[in-house]
Amino acid sequence: MxxxxxxxxxxxxxxxxxxxxxxxxxxxxxxxxxxxxxxxxxxxxxxxxxxxxxxxxxxxxxxxxxxxxxxxxxxxxxxxxxxxxxxxLTVLAQLVLFAQLQGFNNKQAKAESLRVLALVGLADVAAQKPLSLSHGMSKRVSxxxxxxxxxxxxxxxxxxxxxxxxxxxxxxxxxxxxxxxxxxxxxxxxxxxxxxxxxxxxxxxxxxxxxxxxIKDAQADDYLTVSMHDCDNEQFNSLINAFPEVLSVKNSQHNEFVIQYTKHAGYQFELKLFELFATHQWQYHTLQRGRTLEDKLFS
Ligand SMILES: Nc1ncnc2c1ncn2[C@@H]1O[C@H](COP(=O)(O)OP(=O)(O)OP(=O)(O)O)[C@@H](O)[C@H]1O
CATH class of the missing domain: 3.40.50.300 (P-loop containing nucleotide triphosphate hydrolases)
Structure with a gap:
């Protein structure tokens, strides 16, 4: 179900x-x-x-x-x-209260509260009151x-x-x-x-x-998202577009490019990219297979 x-x-x-x-x-x-x-x-x-x-x-x-x-x-x-x-209420007291509301008896409620506090790495604040906790710690208690x-x-x-x-x-x-x-x-x-x-x-x-x-869809391999340290965007665009397996190149944001290519090109295409980077002494920051979520949702 x-x-x-x-x-x-x-x-x-x-x-x-x-x-x-x-x-x-x-x-x-x-x-x-x-x-x-x-x-x-x-x-x-x-x-x-x-x-x-x-x-x-x-x-x-x-x-x-x-x-x-x-x-x-x-x-x-x-x-x-x-x-x-x-x-x-102390952190422990309020967790115990919620556990009791879920039907745990007193002893189980305390054990369960200490278990979940340990899960969020906060067993040591059990006896403290919320005002002594940072924002991040309070969120973890919640x-x-x-x-x-x-x-x-x-x-x-x-x-x-x-x-x-x-x-x-x-x-x-x-x-x-x-x-x-x-x-x-x-x-x-x-x-x-x-x-x-x-x-x-x-x-x-x-x-x-x-x-x-x-996010991990079957089409992910049709795209590479590459973020460059420094390169001539126009030259990058035209040289990548000249590869026969490339279907489109989009300058999605500053120094980031989304390259769409034919699936059968496989790893050979990545090797060609690296050769191009080496020839022009372009350094890449990240190379990601697929598109970013931002690009999928908003392009
Ligand atoms: N109790 C309410 N009475 C009247 N309008 C409401 C009430 N709660 C939400 N709305 C309206 O319903 C719409 C959706 O609000 P909701 O809070 O669900 O959006 P949200 O996606 O969670 O927004 P945010 O990212 O800002 O938290 C908004 O226009 C909001 O003003």
Whole structure:
């Protein structure tokens, strides 16, 4: 059975249509990205999946159940964008409280809270109150809270927003490790990050599901994305375009080129590229097979 099924889902807030005719199916497995501009309806979709609000039209099912069904108790968790910890309770006390709400007894709740705190690398702050924690640590505690009871589905709204690179990396590693038994749906504006984490991307725009893109799709080998240190862009363009296997070259952004080429050219084409770089003493910064997520969504 599919993990999430949305059929013709719409949501209106009074006269404001936040989601319109959204349909998709998600199977359990690798993390899924939810992308879209501000106001696209991402938080609304998360709220529908969590059962905080009900759709105006259509239906949402999780493992075949309505999101607020008691059959799903403990199976779905969410990190809201504006998650706040209770400033009056220690980190451990509030996690224990949430574990108890999920049905753990006192002893199990404490053990489970310490387990999830260890997962996010914060076992040593159990006795502290939230005001003594940094922003990144608070976010990790909120993620620990979402992992209580090892839910099958975890929705993360902007999990790394405002975090320093080390904290953001720690969260990405945590998501990857937990993906063995938990499916994450991650809303973020950080496309580079989503590209590292996810296989599939749902792109919402003005309340409509505009695209559903597979990051590791079969067509990836038709493109190379190369970022150059320094080269003459015009000369680069014309010399690459002169290769018979090249179908198009696009200067996607400063010093970055997306080269589309015929699939049968294979590795030989890459060797020709390197020879060209050597001849002109051009240094490349990165060479990536396929296109970036940004290019797939916005080109
Ligand atoms: N409670 C509400 N009442 C009225 N309008 C709302 C409400 N919640 C959201 N909206 C509107 O619905 C639309 C979708 O909002 P939503 O918060 O779901 O978008 P979002 O993609 O999460 O945006 P962001 O990236 O800025 O967080 C917006 O136009 C927003 O103003």
């Amino acid at each position: 599919s993990l999430i099924t949305c059929e013709s889902v719409g949501k209106s807030y009074g006269s404001k249509r936040a989601l319109n005719n959204v349909s998709f199916t998600i199977e359990a497995g690798a993390p899924i990205a939810l992308v879209g501009p501000n106001g696209a309806g991402k938080t609304t979709l998360f709220s529908l999946l969590c059962g905080y609000i009900s759709p105006t039209d259509g239906q949402v099912k999780i493992f075949g159940e309505r999101p607020n069904s008691t059959a799903l108790l403990g199976q779905i968790a969410a990190l809201p964008q504006d998650a706040r910890l209770d400033p009056n 993620i620990a809270q979402a992992l209580i009871g090892q839910p099958k589905l975890v929705l993360l709204d902007e999990p790394t927003a405002g975090l320093d690179p080390a904290n953001a990396k720690a969260i990405r590693e945590l998501v990857t490790a937990q993906s063995v038994h938990t499916t994450f749906v991650i809303s973020s504006h950080n496309l580079d990050e989503l590209e590292k984490l996810c296989d599939k991307v749902l792109y919402l725009d003005q309340g409509e599901l505009n695209q559903s893109v597979s």
